[in-house]
Amino acid sequence: MVQSLNGRSNSARVLRRRLEILRFAAAAFRREGFERAAMRDIAQSAELTPGALYYYFRNKQEILYFCQDYSLDRMIEEGALIRRLKGPPDAQLRRLILAQMTCMLDELRGSAAHAEFSALPPRLLRKVVLKRDKYERMMRAIVSRGVRTRVFRKCDPKLVTLAMLGAINWTIKWFRPDGARGADEIAREFADYLVRGLKSGGVTRKSKVARR
Amino acid sequence: MVQSLNGRSNSARVLRRRLEILRFAAAAFRREGFERAAMRDIAQSAELTPGALYYYFRNKQEILYFCQDYSLDRMIEEGALIRRLKGPPDAQLRRLILAQMTCMLDELRGSAAHAEFSALPPRLLRKVVLKRDKYERMMRAIVSRGVRTRVFRKCDPKLVTLAMLGAINWTIKWFRPDGARGADEIAREFADYLVRGLKSGGVTRKSKVARR
Numbered sequence: 081m082v083q084s085l086n087g088r089s090n091s092a093r094v095l096r097r098r099l100e101i102l103r104f105a106a107a108a109f110r111r112e113g114f115e116r117a118a119m120r121d122i123a124q125s126a127e128l129t130p131g132a133l134y135y136y137f138r139n140k141q142e143i144l145y146f147c148q149d150y151s152l153d154r155m156i157e158e159g160a161l162i163r164r165l166k167g168p169p170d171a172q173l174r175r176l177i178l179a180q181m182t183c184m185l186d187e188l189r190g191s192a193a194h195a196e197f198s199a200l201p202p203r204l205l206r207k208v209v210l211k212r213d214k215y216e217r218m219m220r221a222i223v224s225r226g227v228r229t230r231v232f233r234k235c236d237p238k239l240v241t242l243a244m245l246g247a248i249n250w251t252i253k254w255f256r257p258d259g260a261r262g263a264d265e266i267a268r269e270f271a272d273y274l275v276r277g278l279k280s281g282g283v284t285r286k287s288k289v290a291r292r
Numbered sequence: 293m294v295q296s297l298n299g300r301s302n303s304a305r306v307l308r309r310r311l312e313i314l315r316f317a318a319a320a321f322r323r324e325g326f327e328r329a330a331m332r333d334i335a336q337s338a339e340l341t342p343g344a345l346y347y348y349f350r351n352k353q354e355i356l357y358f359c360q361d362y363s364l365d366r367m368i369e370e371g372a373l374i375r376r377l378k379g380p381p382d383a384q385l386r387r388l389i390l391a392q393m394t395c396m397l398d399e400l401r402g403s404a405a406h407a408e409f410s411a412l413p414p415r416l417l418r419k420v421v422l423k424r425d426k427y428e429r430m431m432r433a434i435v436s437r438g439v440r441t442r443v444f445r446k447c448d449p450k451l452v453t454l455a456m457l458g459a460i461n462w463t464i465k466w467f468r469p470d471g472a473r474g475a476d477e478i479a480r481e482f483a484d485y486l487v488r489g490l491k492s493g494g495v496t497r498k499s500k501v502a503r504r
Contacts (some may be wrong), residue, residue: 236473243485273490
């Protein structure tokens with residue numbers, strides 16, 4: 081359950097409304113940059129009076145925190161489900177990448193807010209960083225298990241995980257909901273590419289191929 | 293040759309000095325964020341009087357522009373050299389990734405300034421975007437040639453190039469010059485991983501393996 085900042089209830093209706101507003105906010109952040117986008121622009125594009133917007137979010141920081149907290153909760157839930165279902169590490173990793181990208185690109189419409197950590201006040205930043213680190217560890221655990229079970233080649237799981245997360249997070253810099261390629265297509269292409277870079281086999285150095 | 297913003301000569305000495313200052317600026321941007329870092333902080337950490345700093349850079353935007361313009365020039369030069377030398381696409385791509393990461397992480401010490409496009413005034417932003425697009429096309433051309441010559445598997449070269457650039461550019465979010473892993477080690481691990489994801493062969497779906 082997503083916690084509200086100021087103790088307001090987060091009933092299903094309020095949560096749905098906050099998510100709707102988030103998409104308009106995302107568009108404003110993308111258009112103006114987070115620093116420059118103003119609450120009144122967000123209210124206007126969401127066709128809300130400023131008063132109504134302030135009922136759901138006190139300020140931009142609260143929108144940002146909600147965006148990050150909500151998406152990280154979703155991603156961590158998916159990571160926990162994938163872990164429980166077991167299955168081979170390459171399939172697990174593929175599913176986790178698809179889930180993260182669907183959440184970021186489709187549900188949050190590529191909201192740049194997802195990565196604007198530095199704009200959060202320190203207390204909220206710490207909470208988000210804890211969740212972000214937890215998610216990163218979940219992804220890294222799949223990579224490490226893949227290396228141990230030789231489904232993946234020998235590599236540095238920490239660095240490879242950072243490379244994957246970088247490729248995925250950077251999409252917020254160029255993804256456009258109305259662009260030529262849909263969120264699904266991008267997510268599949270990325271999952272193919274990012275998982276394949278880890279696979280054992282397909283090595284070009286002859287000695288290694290011979291050793292298989 | 294890197295062009296100065298305001299027509300001052302960019303002699304070798306001035307260029308060297310500007311690069312030195314850039315590293316201190318990079319540290320300040322990393323510590324404070326670009327918006328919050330002040331010229332006087334940069335001057336202080338570079339042990340310069342504000343007057344001396346203003347001789348080399350009029351303002352933060354000029355530092356940012358210099359950083360982006362200089363690094364893109366270096367990367368484009370390297371891309372042109374790699375193209376002239378010909379060689380197989382996987383080796384070309386590996387070399388380009390290593391060159392880009394060495395420039396970003398080692399020479400510019402992981403300066404976050406490299407990616408803070410939105411803080412530039414529109415006229416300078418356009419110039420940087422043109423160079424950035426040129427570099428992206430160079431990388432994509434190598435991927436496309438690899439796909440044509442079947443060194444690389446069938447893929448969407450545009451999306452895969454964006455994934456690679458994302459993984460590389462995101463390093464500015466976590467790289468620390470004094471961290472556990474050096475710039476060289478990170479660059480090699482990334483190059484291995486990012487090139488391997490493109491290689492034909494090593495496919496797991498049985499039908500595709502059989503078809504080879």
